[in-house]
Amino acid sequence: MNISMSDLYVSRTDRDAAIIARQDPVVYEEGAFADALAPEQLEAYRKDGVLLLPNLFSEDEIATLNNELERLCTDPSIASREEAIREPDSDEIRSVFAVHKLSRKLEQLARDPRLIHVARQILGSEVYIHQSRANMKPGFDGKEFYWHSDFETWHVEDGMPAMRALSCSVLLTDNVASNGPLMVIPGSHYQFIACQGETPDKHYEKSLKKQEFGVPDKLSLEFLADQGGIRQMTGKAGSVVFFDCNLMHGSASNLTPWPRSNVFMVYNSIENTLHSPKYDLEPRPEYIATREEFKVLKPLDETALAY
């Protein structure tokens, strides 16, 4: 295996698990795109790697988004596409990828000033969508997502060079403590957890259902959780959670009758576009990681909001 010595974040080799200090800023070039967040909000994001903005979207907007998602999941031409990922043990749709390409309303959501202005401010540049996704965690048997750093996967499997991306999760249902909300380890974005084990080709076909590689080790997780604690990102539908690409996160199973659905938009800096994947891995499909065209996303005119 050919490991470039210039790789700051080496992972998935035959070496032991390791904790590597973050080499990149969390908030970039402050001031260039500064208008969405107040200084104390930006400071909280820098420190914790996560920020919840309550009630950013109205009930009507959320109803529209839920209807749109319902339409996507029941449209046979979409449900049969590879973008639609099913639960491991059932036929229920767990995630739909590339929703900003499958739906005009969700493309508008990606360009919504309430989201994209925050992304531009934190990343200090123009941005594009690296990945978008709707996660439906159905009631009664919504499965857990084990702990992971998105960046670990994006760096290894997609060739994302630096930690200059963020996710935002728009809560489409009330996320309460008991229905499997996003759990994060505040402050964990300052540590890169190098994972053990080489990645097989076409790993993504399985990993979207159940992660087996790029899994952080228990000792590192214990270290992070003892330092930063664990925060459940609960909030009403319409709230939005912004979080750093290297924040350790996961979510428990959902036994309640109440579905937990979110739309994720991953904004990457246009100055951080993808290289080749590590270790000569085959690039993941376009619907999981944008690679064909890194197209700067322009904020929607405030007056053009149609949902």
Added chain:
Amino acid sequence: MNISMSDLYVSRTDRDAAIIARQDPVVYEEGAFADALAPEQLEAYRKDGVLLLPNLFSEDEIATLNNELERLCTDPSIASREEAIREPDSDEIRSVFAVHKLSRKLEQLARDPRLIHVARQILGSEVYIHQSRANMKPGFDGKEFYWHSDFETWHVEDGMPAMRALSCSVLLTDNVASNGPLMVIPGSHYQFIACQGETPDKHYEKSLKKQEFGVPDKLSLEFLADQGGIRQMTGKAGSVVFFDCNLMHGSASNLTPWPRSNVFMVYNSIENTLHSPKYDLEPRPEYIATREEFKVLKPLDETALAY
């Protein structure tokens, strides 16, 4: 199948799922053994079917109990017994049954005045231990327990006649919202959810790992949860949760590094001892359901507490 018409709580037949109103009191013969709970605590238990008493045991006592459990789980002569139940996907011990018989310290716990006096007061009679159990939900991959009413199982598989039993769960670690605490539906103890599907013999061998029969249907669960909400019984180590035998409860997976361990003692009224199981099922083993001798349990002398 021979269904007795005198069975108030028929379940696991070829009939549809059904909701049957509770025919038994929740608090029995008030006054006969009244000394442990205040009237408002008793009233809360009657209404919700659950009551948490914070910090009933001291840190020292909990440390002693944890050490004792650690000893049981690592003692090869105990770990190899059928009382020790393992996780479905690993060798880790998930539960140990009949702990009050395997350990003198846990037998003392069962007779601790702080527990047994509450049980006697609520059940209005002398009591005995129907079942005792330590549940270890290990960090990182502690599995979920799906929704169930204990009484549904005890009635069908053990032949327990009436709803005159309760569980108490002594929290041996901090139970927080994120590490898979006990979840209950307050008020659900007033409804008996008859489950669909006949029970195969020796069902318990599987059901202790993963329940497949005696599973309440989704419509009934939705009805109960919409009425009563879902409460996570979080509390510090040393707190105790008392709950009615027919309360709908479950718990989500534990992804945190923090184990969630509890000791359960199930007190049954000495006036409610077991009949034969329904449908000519073979009785479950003695370590799961006491049947050989219904021995009244006497409270420990307050001065004799050795842990």
